[in-house]
Each structure stands twice: as C-alpha cells, then as structure tokens.
Amino acid sequence: RAFVWLGRLSPEKDPMLALETFAALAGTLPDAHLTLHGDGPERGALSARITALGVTGRVHLPGTTHDVPGALAKADIFLCTSRAEGFGNAIVEAQAAGVPVLSVDCPHGPRSLLRDGEAGCLVASRDPKVLARRLVTYAEDQVNRQRHARAARDTAARYTVAASLAEHLALFQAVADGRPPPEVTAPY
Numbered sequence: 001r002a003f004v005w006l007g008r009l010s011p012e013k014d015p016m017l018a019l020e021t022f023a024a025l026a027g028t029l030p031d032a033h034l035t036l037h038g039d040g041p042e043r044g045a046l047s048a049r050i051t052a053l054g055v056t057g058r059v060h061l062p063g064t065t066h067d068v069p070g071a072l073a074k075a076d077i078f079l080c081t082s083r084a085e086g087f088g089n090a091i092v093e094a095q096a097a098g099v100p101v102l103s104v105d106c107p108h109g110p111r112s113l114l115r116d117g118e119a120g121c122l123v124a125s126r127d128p129k130v131l132a133r134r135l136v137t138y139a140e141d142q143v144n145r146q147r148h149a150r151a152a153r154d155t156a157a158r159y160t161v162a163a164s165l166a167e168h169l170a171l172f173q174a175v176a177d178g179r180p181p182p183e184v185t186a187p188y
Contacts, residue, residue: 001032001139004075004099006068006090007082009040009061017081017104017126019046023053024132029139034079035060037071072097077139081131085109092159095119095152100145102138104131119151 003022007013015036022034036046036059043061050059065071068090072078078094080103085091088109094101095113101120103110114120121138123131138145157163170182 001029002074002076003032003034003079003135004037004071004077004094005034005079005081006037006065006071006093007080009036009038009042009046011042012083013038013040014081014083014104014126015042015046016049017128017131018079019049019053019055019059020128021079021081021131021135022059023055024128025136026053026055026058028132028136032139033058033060035062035071035074037062037065037068039064068093069097072099075099077102077135077145079135080104080110081126082106082110088113091120092156095149096156096159098149098153100138100148101152102131102135113155115151115155118148119155120148 005015005018007015009015018034018036025032046061050056072094078099078101080091080101082104084107086108091101091103091109091113101114103114103120103122104126105111105122105124110122114122116122121134123134125131174181
C-alpha cells in the first residue's frame with residue numbers, strides 16, 4: 001500500500017499525525033509505506049521520529065515535489081491530516097488524479113470536498129490509533145475506494161478552469177440581465 005501526503009511540513013498541516021498514524025498500522029500492513037511530500041519547519045522532528053518509531057525505509061521525506069501528478073500516480077490512498085484547511089488544494093489534486101482520499105474532518109475544506117464522506121473517507125478523530133484502524137479498513141476495501149474515486153473525480157471537475165469560467169460567465173450574465181445569480185455548484 002502506498003500512502004501519500006502532500007503539504008507544508010508545519011504544525012497546521014500536522015504531518016506528525018500522518019507519521020504517527022502510519023506507525024500505528026505498520027505491523028498490520030507490512031507492505032505499506034508512507035511518502036510525505038513537502039518541506040518546512042517540522043522536517044527535522046519528523047526525521048527523528050521516523051527513526052524513533054522504527055519505520056525508517058517505510059516512511060519517505062523526499063522534500064517538495066514539483067510533480068504532484070507524478071507523486072499521486074504512485075499513491076493508493078491520499079492522506080490529509082490538517083488541523084484546518086482554507087480550501088484543500090491537495091485534496092482536489094488527489095481527487096482529480098483518481099486517488100481515494102482519507103482525511104481528518106478539520107474545519108472547512110475536507111467535509112465539503114469529500115461531500116460528507118460520499119467522495120472520500122472522512123474521520124472525526126485525530127487519534128493516530130483510530131485513524132490507523134480506519135486507514136487499514138479503507139485500504140482493504142477496494143470497492144469503496146473505487147466508488148469514492150469516481151465520486152471524487154466529479155467533485156474535482158467542479159474546480160477546473162473551464163468549470164470556474166462557466167460559473168463566472170453565468171454569474172456575470174445574470175447580473176447584466178438583472179436576474180438573480182445562478183446557484184453555485186461547487187461547495188465553495
């Protein structure tokens with residue numbers, strides 16, 4: 001199993017929770033590995049914790065990637081452990097790539113982007129053991145992951161340049177015609 005996390009290695013993105021979650025499931029899924037793409041102030045602490053947890057060789061810190069599609073192409077599941085999201089760009093990128101998403105239910109982005117669990121696995125707990133159990137269950141449930149990946153692509157399609165342009169044009173046309181603005185189809 002290839003779990004991928006993308007973001008700034010900083011407290012608000014909480015990559016340490018992703019690492020602790022992986023360590024909690026490492027014995028259950030001996031073939032699994034976690035790649036944390038990004039850089040930031042928690043890199044040193046993460047590196048030390050990888051060693052302390054005994055998951056060296058199974059958790060990778062390759063740094064910032066400029067090839068997000070390439071990083072996601074190697075993923076079985078995208079993991080989001082943020083404490084809060086302004087929007088959730090990385091989630092939408094994973095959805096567009098057809099990668100199932102498991103996310104902590106933090107304020108703002110994940111709940112809307114995962115459509116309350118219809119387009120990904122939404123977990124209310126920040127407890128690494130609880131997350132690990134949910135991640136193992138999700139990793140073993142190929143049918144549900146595929147269903148989520150299909151629904152997620154529909155969600156991501158709402159955020160393309162073409163979709164955004166169409167919504168803006170419809171809004172401007174309604175305003176120009178003196179009509180009420182159309183209902184927005186994207187959750188934001």
